[in-house]
Amino acid sequence: MNSRRNFVKSGIASLAFGTVSFKDQPVAVPQPPREDTFKLGIAGYSFVNFKLDESLAMMRKTDVHYLCIKDFHLPYKSTAEEIAAFHAKLKESGVTGYAVGPIYTKTHEDIDNAFDYAKRVGVNLIVGIPNHEDLEYLATKVKEYDIRYAIHNHGPEDKLYPNAASVYEKIKDLDSRIGLCFDMGHNRRDNQDSVADLGKYGKRIFDIHLKNVTAATKDGKTCELGRGIIDIPAFVNMLRKVKYSGSCSLEYEKDMKDPLAGIAESVGYFRGVCEASK
Secondary structure (H helix, E strand, C coil), X not given: CHHHHHHXXXXXXXXXXXXXXXXXXXXXXXXXXXXXXXXXXXXHHHHCCCCHHHHHHHHHHHCCCEEEECCCCCCCCCCHHHHHHHXXXXXXXXXXXXXXXXXXXXXXXXXXXXXXXXXXXXXXXXXXXXXXXXXXXXXXXXXXXXXXXXEECCCCCCCCCCCHHHHHHHHCCCCCCEEEEEEHHHHHHCCCCHHHHHHHHHHHEEEEEECEECCCCCCCCEECHHHCCCCHHHHHHHHHHCCCCCEEEECCCCCCCCCHHHHXXXXXXXXXXHHHCC
Protein backbone atom coordinates (compact mmCIF):
# COMPACT_ATOMS: atom_id res chain seq x y z
CA MET A 1 0.00 0.00 0.00
CA ASN A 2 2.82 2.40 0.91
CA SER A 3 4.48 1.61 -2.38
CA ARG A 4 1.31 2.53 -4.30
CA ARG A 5 0.93 5.79 -2.34
CA ASN A 6 4.51 6.73 -3.11
CA PHE A 7 3.96 5.98 -6.80
CA VAL A 8 0.90 8.29 -6.92
CA LYS A 9 2.73 11.07 -5.05
CA SER A 10 5.67 10.77 -7.41
CA GLY A 11 3.36 10.94 -10.44
CA ILE A 12 1.61 14.09 -9.16
CA ALA A 13 4.93 15.79 -8.48
CA SER A 14 6.18 14.86 -11.93
CA LEU A 15 3.05 16.26 -13.57
CA ALA A 16 3.67 19.58 -11.87
CA PHE A 17 7.06 19.77 -13.54
CA GLY A 18 5.85 18.68 -16.97
CA THR A 19 7.07 15.06 -17.19
CA VAL A 20 6.18 11.64 -15.84
CA SER A 21 8.30 8.50 -15.75
CA PHE A 22 7.10 5.16 -17.06
CA LYS A 23 9.51 2.28 -16.58
CA ASP A 24 12.30 4.79 -16.04
CA GLN A 25 11.56 6.58 -19.33
CA PRO A 26 10.55 10.27 -19.11
CA VAL A 27 7.35 11.08 -20.98
CA ALA A 28 6.51 14.68 -21.88
CA VAL A 29 3.20 15.96 -20.57
CA PRO A 30 1.51 18.78 -22.56
CA GLN A 31 1.56 22.06 -20.66
CA PRO A 32 -1.23 24.62 -20.90
CA PRO A 33 -0.43 27.19 -23.61
CA ARG A 34 0.69 30.59 -22.38
CA GLU A 35 -1.68 33.50 -22.73
CA ASP A 36 -0.45 36.35 -24.90
CA THR A 37 -0.61 39.89 -23.54
CA PHE A 38 -1.62 41.37 -26.91
CA LYS A 39 -5.05 41.08 -28.48
CA LEU A 40 -6.34 40.91 -32.05
CA GLY A 41 -8.55 43.71 -33.31
CA ILE A 42 -9.60 45.41 -36.52
CA ALA A 43 -8.75 48.95 -37.60
CA GLY A 44 -11.97 50.69 -38.54
CA TYR A 45 -10.62 51.87 -41.90
CA SER A 46 -10.87 48.26 -43.11
CA PHE A 47 -14.64 48.88 -43.22
CA VAL A 48 -14.63 52.27 -44.95
CA ASN A 49 -17.14 51.04 -47.53
CA PHE A 50 -19.53 49.48 -45.02
CA LYS A 51 -22.08 50.65 -42.49
CA LEU A 52 -21.60 49.72 -38.85
CA ASP A 53 -24.04 46.79 -38.91
CA GLU A 54 -22.26 45.27 -41.91
CA SER A 55 -18.88 45.79 -40.28
CA LEU A 56 -19.95 44.14 -37.06
CA ALA A 57 -21.36 41.20 -39.01
CA MET A 58 -17.89 40.63 -40.49
CA MET A 59 -16.34 40.87 -37.04
CA ARG A 60 -18.75 38.26 -35.73
CA LYS A 61 -17.96 35.94 -38.63
CA THR A 62 -14.23 36.20 -37.93
CA ASP A 63 -14.64 36.17 -34.13
CA VAL A 64 -12.73 39.44 -33.57
CA HIS A 65 -13.76 41.54 -30.57
CA TYR A 66 -11.81 44.83 -30.61
CA LEU A 67 -12.34 47.78 -32.93
CA CYS A 68 -10.46 51.04 -33.47
CA ILE A 69 -13.35 53.43 -34.11
CA LYS A 70 -13.45 55.61 -37.23
CA ASP A 71 -15.58 58.71 -37.53
CA PHE A 72 -17.58 57.38 -40.48
CA HIS A 73 -19.12 54.94 -37.98
CA LEU A 74 -19.28 57.38 -35.07
CA PRO A 75 -19.14 61.03 -36.22
CA TYR A 76 -17.13 63.56 -34.21
CA LYS A 77 -20.27 65.55 -33.36
CA SER A 78 -22.20 62.57 -32.01
CA THR A 79 -24.41 63.27 -29.02
CA ALA A 80 -24.15 61.41 -25.73
CA GLU A 81 -27.25 59.41 -26.71
CA GLU A 82 -25.76 58.47 -30.09
CA ILE A 83 -22.49 57.40 -28.44
CA ALA A 84 -24.38 55.25 -25.93
CA ALA A 85 -26.38 53.63 -28.74
CA PHE A 86 -23.16 52.98 -30.66
CA HIS A 87 -21.55 51.20 -27.70
CA ALA A 88 -24.72 49.20 -27.10
CA LYS A 89 -24.65 47.99 -30.69
CA LEU A 90 -21.00 46.98 -30.34
CA LYS A 91 -21.79 45.12 -27.12
CA GLU A 92 -24.52 43.12 -28.86
CA SER A 93 -21.80 41.77 -31.18
CA GLY A 94 -19.31 41.21 -28.36
CA VAL A 95 -17.11 44.05 -29.63
CA THR A 96 -15.25 46.69 -27.62
CA GLY A 97 -14.25 50.00 -29.16
CA TYR A 98 -10.80 50.55 -27.64
CA ALA A 99 -9.53 53.67 -29.48
CA VAL A 100 -10.50 56.35 -31.99
CA GLY A 101 -8.76 57.32 -35.21
CA PRO A 102 -6.68 57.87 -37.13
CA ILE A 103 -7.57 61.55 -36.79
CA TYR A 104 -5.72 64.16 -38.87
CA THR A 105 -5.21 67.48 -37.10
CA LYS A 106 -4.02 70.75 -38.61
CA THR A 107 -4.60 73.19 -35.75
CA HIS A 108 -4.68 73.34 -31.96
CA GLU A 109 -8.46 73.46 -32.20
CA ASP A 110 -8.44 70.18 -34.13
CA ILE A 111 -6.36 68.61 -31.36
CA ASP A 112 -8.74 69.96 -28.71
CA ASN A 113 -11.66 68.46 -30.60
CA ALA A 114 -9.92 65.08 -30.89
CA PHE A 115 -9.39 64.86 -27.14
CA ASP A 116 -12.94 66.01 -26.42
CA TYR A 117 -14.22 63.34 -28.83
CA ALA A 118 -12.14 60.57 -27.22
CA LYS A 119 -13.31 61.56 -23.76
CA ARG A 120 -16.97 61.57 -24.81
CA VAL A 121 -16.57 58.22 -26.58
CA GLY A 122 -14.96 56.83 -23.42
CA VAL A 123 -11.64 55.53 -24.79
CA ASN A 124 -8.14 56.17 -23.47
CA LEU A 125 -6.28 56.10 -26.77
CA ILE A 126 -6.28 58.40 -29.80
CA VAL A 127 -4.57 57.44 -33.04
CA GLY A 128 -3.62 60.59 -34.89
CA ILE A 129 -1.39 62.52 -37.27
CA PRO A 130 -0.39 65.89 -35.80
CA ASN A 131 1.90 68.47 -37.38
CA HIS A 132 5.44 68.58 -36.03
CA GLU A 133 4.98 72.10 -34.70
CA ASP A 134 1.99 70.97 -32.63
CA LEU A 135 3.75 68.24 -30.68
CA GLU A 136 4.55 70.41 -27.67
CA TYR A 137 0.89 71.44 -27.50
CA LEU A 138 -0.10 67.79 -27.84
CA ALA A 139 2.02 67.04 -24.77
CA THR A 140 -0.08 69.46 -22.72
CA LYS A 141 -3.28 67.71 -23.81
CA VAL A 142 -2.20 64.19 -22.85
CA LYS A 143 -1.43 65.58 -19.39
CA GLU A 144 -4.73 67.42 -19.17
CA TYR A 145 -6.86 64.45 -20.24
CA ASP A 146 -4.61 61.52 -19.26
CA ILE A 147 -5.43 59.99 -22.64
CA ARG A 148 -2.62 58.40 -24.61
CA TYR A 149 -1.91 59.54 -28.16
CA ALA A 150 -0.42 57.23 -30.79
CA ILE A 151 1.08 58.83 -33.90
CA HIS A 152 0.49 56.84 -37.08
CA ASN A 153 3.18 56.38 -39.76
CA HIS A 154 2.03 56.23 -43.38
CA GLY A 155 4.96 55.13 -45.52
CA PRO A 156 7.15 56.83 -48.12
CA GLU A 157 4.41 59.18 -49.33
CA ASP A 158 4.04 60.65 -45.83
CA LYS A 159 6.17 63.78 -45.44
CA LEU A 160 5.55 63.94 -41.68
CA TYR A 161 5.87 60.36 -40.43
CA PRO A 162 6.96 57.83 -43.07
CA ASN A 163 8.20 55.20 -40.60
CA ALA A 164 8.51 54.31 -36.93
CA ALA A 165 11.91 55.97 -36.51
CA SER A 166 10.58 59.29 -37.80
CA VAL A 167 7.86 59.24 -35.13
CA TYR A 168 10.14 58.14 -32.33
CA GLU A 169 12.74 60.83 -33.00
CA LYS A 170 10.06 63.49 -32.61
CA ILE A 171 8.45 62.13 -29.45
CA LYS A 172 11.24 60.42 -27.50
CA ASP A 173 11.70 63.39 -25.14
CA LEU A 174 8.01 64.22 -24.81
CA ASP A 175 5.47 62.95 -22.29
CA SER A 176 5.51 59.15 -22.25
CA ARG A 177 1.77 59.12 -23.02
CA ILE A 178 2.68 60.13 -26.58
CA GLY A 179 3.71 57.10 -28.59
CA LEU A 180 3.27 55.26 -31.87
CA CYS A 181 0.51 53.57 -33.78
CA PHE A 182 2.94 51.31 -35.60
CA ASP A 183 1.76 50.61 -39.13
CA MET A 184 4.11 47.72 -39.84
CA GLY A 185 3.08 47.55 -43.50
CA HIS A 186 3.73 51.20 -44.35
CA ASN A 187 6.95 50.97 -42.34
CA ARG A 188 8.10 48.09 -44.55
CA ARG A 189 7.06 49.96 -47.69
CA ASP A 190 9.52 52.64 -46.57
CA ASN A 191 12.20 49.91 -46.70
CA GLN A 192 12.39 49.56 -42.91
CA ASP A 193 12.64 46.31 -40.93
CA SER A 194 9.31 46.11 -39.13
CA VAL A 195 10.35 43.23 -36.87
CA ALA A 196 13.50 45.03 -35.73
CA ASP A 197 11.63 48.32 -35.29
CA LEU A 198 9.07 46.64 -33.08
CA GLY A 199 12.00 45.59 -30.91
CA LYS A 200 13.55 49.06 -30.91
CA TYR A 201 10.45 51.10 -30.17
CA GLY A 202 8.20 48.59 -28.43
CA LYS A 203 7.97 50.55 -25.18
CA ARG A 204 6.42 53.51 -26.99
CA ILE A 205 4.16 51.52 -29.31
CA PHE A 206 0.56 51.80 -28.08
CA ASP A 207 -1.24 50.36 -31.10
CA ILE A 208 -0.33 48.29 -34.14
CA HIS A 209 -1.91 48.26 -37.57
CA LEU A 210 -1.39 44.66 -38.48
CA LYS A 211 -0.79 44.06 -42.17
CA ASN A 212 1.56 42.62 -44.76
CA VAL A 213 2.73 44.10 -48.04
CA THR A 214 4.00 42.86 -51.37
CA ALA A 215 7.21 44.92 -51.59
CA ALA A 216 9.55 47.10 -49.53
CA THR A 217 8.95 50.04 -51.86
CA LYS A 218 6.42 52.77 -52.49
CA ASP A 219 4.70 50.39 -54.92
CA GLY A 220 4.13 47.74 -52.23
CA LYS A 221 0.47 46.85 -51.74
CA THR A 222 -1.44 45.45 -48.79
CA CYS A 223 -2.05 41.72 -49.12
CA GLU A 224 -3.33 38.83 -47.05
CA LEU A 225 -1.28 38.57 -43.88
CA GLY A 226 0.46 35.32 -44.76
CA ARG A 227 1.33 36.24 -48.36
CA GLY A 228 3.59 39.27 -47.99
CA ILE A 229 7.27 39.93 -47.35
CA ILE A 230 7.06 40.61 -43.58
CA ASP A 231 7.96 37.55 -41.51
CA ILE A 232 4.83 37.27 -39.37
CA PRO A 233 6.10 34.43 -37.12
CA ALA A 234 9.18 36.55 -36.35
CA PHE A 235 6.90 39.53 -35.69
CA VAL A 236 4.82 37.49 -33.23
CA ASN A 237 7.97 36.35 -31.47
CA MET A 238 9.03 39.99 -31.13
CA LEU A 239 5.62 40.96 -29.76
CA ARG A 240 6.26 38.47 -26.98
CA LYS A 241 9.86 39.53 -26.47
CA VAL A 242 8.92 43.20 -25.90
CA LYS A 243 5.83 42.13 -23.91
CA TYR A 244 3.52 44.18 -26.09
CA SER A 245 0.14 44.51 -24.37
CA GLY A 246 -1.88 46.56 -26.84
CA SER A 247 -4.01 45.65 -29.81
CA CYS A 248 -2.79 44.23 -33.11
CA SER A 249 -5.55 45.60 -35.30
CA LEU A 250 -5.77 44.20 -38.79
CA GLU A 251 -5.97 46.98 -41.35
CA TYR A 252 -6.95 45.22 -44.53
CA GLU A 253 -6.68 47.54 -47.52
CA LYS A 254 -7.09 45.03 -50.35
CA ASP A 255 -10.44 44.27 -52.03
CA MET A 256 -11.95 46.93 -49.82
CA LYS A 257 -15.41 46.60 -51.32
CA ASP A 258 -15.37 42.84 -50.71
CA PRO A 259 -12.84 42.26 -47.91
CA LEU A 260 -14.35 39.43 -45.87
CA ALA A 261 -12.40 36.57 -47.45
CA GLY A 262 -9.09 38.38 -47.05
CA ILE A 263 -9.89 39.48 -43.50
CA ALA A 264 -10.88 35.91 -42.56
CA GLU A 265 -7.71 34.47 -44.12
CA SER A 266 -5.53 37.04 -42.35
CA VAL A 267 -7.22 36.55 -38.98
CA GLY A 268 -6.93 32.78 -39.30
CA TYR A 269 -3.27 33.00 -40.30
CA PHE A 270 -2.39 35.28 -37.39
CA ARG A 271 -4.16 33.06 -34.90
CA GLY A 272 -2.50 30.00 -36.39
CA VAL A 273 0.95 31.55 -36.07
CA CYS A 274 0.25 32.53 -32.46
CA GLU A 275 -1.03 29.09 -31.51
CA ALA A 276 1.73 27.18 -33.30
CA SER A 277 4.47 29.19 -31.61
CA LYS A 278 3.22 29.05 -28.01
